[in-house]
Amino acid sequence: MSGENPASTTEYIQHHLQNLVYGKLPGGFERQTENGTEVLAADTWTMAHGATEAAAMGFWAIHVDSMAWSIGLGLIFCWMFRRAAVRATTGVPSGFLNFVELVIEFIDSTVKDSFHGKNKMVAPLALTIFVWIFLMNLMDLLPVDLIPKVLMLAGVEYQKIVPSTDPNITMGMALGVFVLMLYYNIKIKGVGFIKELTMHPFNHWAFIPINLFMELVGLLAKPFSLGLRLFGNMYAGEMIFILIAMMFAAGAGTGLVTGGLNAQLFGEGTNAIFWLVIFVLVCGVCWMNLRGKISTGRTVLLTLGLLTIGGGVFALGGGLMQWGWAIFHILVITLQAFIFMVLTIVYLSMAHEEDH
Amino acid sequence: MELVIIAAAIMLGLGALGAAIGMGLLGGKLIEGTARQPELGPMLQGKMFLLAGLIDAVPIIGVGIAMYLIFVVAPSVGA
Numbered sequence: 062m063s064g065e066n067p068a069s070t071t072e073y074i075q076h077h078l079q080n081l082v083y084g085k086l087p088g089g090f091e092r093q094t095e096n097g098t099e100v101l102a103a104d105t106w107t108m109a110h111g112a113t114e115a116a117a118m119g120f121w122a123i124h125v126d127s128m129a130w131s132i133g134l135g136l137i138f139c140w141m142f143r144r145a146a147v148r149a150t151t152g153v154p155s156g157f158l159n160f161v162e163l164v165i166e167f168i169d170s171t172v173k174d175s176f177h178g179k180n181k182m183v184a185p186l187a188l189t190i191f192v193w194i195f196l197m198n199l200m201d202l203l204p205v206d207l208i209p210k211v212l213m214l215a216g217v218e219y220q221k222i223v224p225s226t227d228p229n230i231t232m233g234m235a236l237g238v239f240v241l242m243l244y245y246n247i248k249i250k251g252v253g254f255i256k257e258l259t260m261h262p263f264n265h266w267a268f269i270p271i272n273l274f275m276e277l278v279g280l281l282a283k284p285f286s287l288g289l290r291l292f293g294n295m296y297a298g299e300m301i302f303i304l305i306a307m308m309f310a311a312g313a314g315t316g317l318v319t320g321g322l323n324a325q326l327f328g329e330g331t332n333a334i335f336w337l338v339i340f341v342l343v344c345g346v347c348w349m350n351l352r353g354k355i356s357t358g359r360t361v362l363l364t365l366g367l368l369t370i371g372g373g374v375f376a377l378g379g380g381l382m383q384w385g386w387a388i389f390h391i392l393v394i395t396l397q398a399f400i401f402m403v404l405t406i407v408y409l410s411m412a413h414e415e416d417h
Numbered sequence: 418m419e420l421v422i423i424a425a426a427i428m429l430g431l432g433a434l435g436a437a438i439g440m441g442l443l444g445g446k447l448i449e450g451t452a453r454q455p456e457l458g459p460m461l462q463g464k465m466f467l468l469a470g471l472i473d474a475v476p477i478i479g480v481g482i483a484m485y486l487i488f489v490v491a492p493s494v495g496a
Contacts (some may be wrong), residue, residue: 071492290474297481304484393477396470403467 070307075112077205077303080227081219082109084122090114110218124227131224134196142192164192168402175406178413180245183406190234191402197225198295198394202387205302225295228288235288238405242283245412253415287404294397298390305382343367421491425483432476439472 086092088103092114108125109115115122145161154162168191172184200223209220224230246254258276259269343364350360447465451458 071489074489289478290471293478293481294474297477297484300481300484304488393473396466396473400467400470400474 073307074300074303076219077209077299078221079112079115079219080124080221081126081217082115082118082122083107083125084109084115084118086114086118090117108218124221124229126220126222127224127227127230130200130222131193131197131230134200134224135193138189138192138196142188164188171403172406175403176410176413178249178410180409180413183409186241186409187402187406190405191398194225194234194291194398194401195395197223197230198398200224201226201295201298201302201390201394204383205299205306223295223299225291226299228292231292231295232284232288234291234401235284238287238408239284242408242412245409249413250415283404283408287401291397291401294393298386298393301386302383305379305386308379308382339367418491418494421486421494425486425491428479428483428486432479436472436476440469443468443472 084106086101086105086107086109088101088105090101092099092101093110109118109122142161145158148158165188168188169184172187176183203222208222212220221227250257258280259272261272261276262268263272346355346360346363346367349355350357355363443465447461450461
């Protein structure tokens with residue numbers, strides 16, 4: 062990677078971290094197009110081409126990709142669990158039904174352990190939070206370049222497929238939890254909530270400003286840390302996937318034959334197709350081995366040969382690193398979904414406890 | 418540019434230091450607790466994972482920001 066041009070790697074990362082934004086460009090904005098600079102006469106609603114345009118949109122912008130993926134995954138969750146709920150019988154469950162029961166029992170026992178109030182809404186809320194966040198995080202395990210590249214061929218410039226690497230999504234969810242916290246605090250405790258905020262650490266009227274300051278900071282820190290924790294973890298994970306992919310691409314460029322061959326055949330920047338061909342060939346060789354058509358020794362030789370043509374050991378190493386980080390990341394994505402859920406339950410439980 | 422990279426190094430190093438102390442204490446206490454009362458093992462392990470995730474979050478966020486500094490901010494500052 063040392064010989065790499067820093068501008069192109071930076072561009073690669075920034076391209077990956079840019080959302081697909083739809084919003085209002087203010088009038089008078091100088092837009093860079095293929096035909097040169099174009100000055101907008103009036104406010105225009107449009108897709109942003111690049112980070113500067115997205116920044117110029119300011120408040121009136123929506124991250125189309127985050128919204129589409131998160132809402133889509135939410136719908137998948139609803140559809141899956143509804144299908145299981147409709148099919149549920151008193152008999153022995155099988156397969157998919159069993160899995161859904163497992164998830165629901167797990168959530169149920171967690172809620173019973175940490176929620177001590179009386180509220181019908183907490184368990185379904187916990188289930189939704191857990192499964193939804195898990196599904197959103199799961200998008201991180203798809204190869205980083207796969208969907209953005211495919212959509213790029215289809216004409217979509219930017220695509221961030223992991224909604225939880227978008228702070229708007231995680232902070233939005235944290236804000237939802239915060240509203241529920243306030244609602245139940247006021248509903249259950251009433252005036253007691255104000256008393257809790259003003260009289261808590263030091264029970265004397267003279268300390269009210271100090272108490273209020275400390276309690277408000279504590280109260281506001283909860284949703285803030287809740288949203289940022291999920292965002293930070295997923296963002297860092299995504300970043301590492303991107304960096305590995307970058308090393309992988311740089312290594313592939315130094316392959317024995319490929320560097321020249323690839324450039325000759327396809328020109329710069331179209332590695333994806335070439336890689337797909339090699340990938341399919343390697344899969345085909347492995348499949349033939351499984352069917353007993355060719356011996357194992359020959360399979361190893363053929364695979365190594367293909368990889369040497371395709372980019373040598375670097376590529377294999379990059380793939381293995383990607384894979385290893387993905388396996389570690391399975392733990393992280395589940396844990397973060399679980400933590401978000403448990404903390405939501407704990408915060409709501411605190412809102413239900415009368416004498417604190 | 419050098420200062421940005423030193424900033425990233427400090428961020429990574431101190432984050433790892435704090436998290437390592439926290440994780441060490443957490444794991445040690447878990448083993449201690451499970452040795453005293455083996456029947457509480459599964460329950461303690463679940464709680465341990467929750468706290469491990471909480472401890473893990475801050476340094477991981479640090480890693481993310483450090484990576485951003487090294488690979489995106491530093492080249493653009495240097496050029």
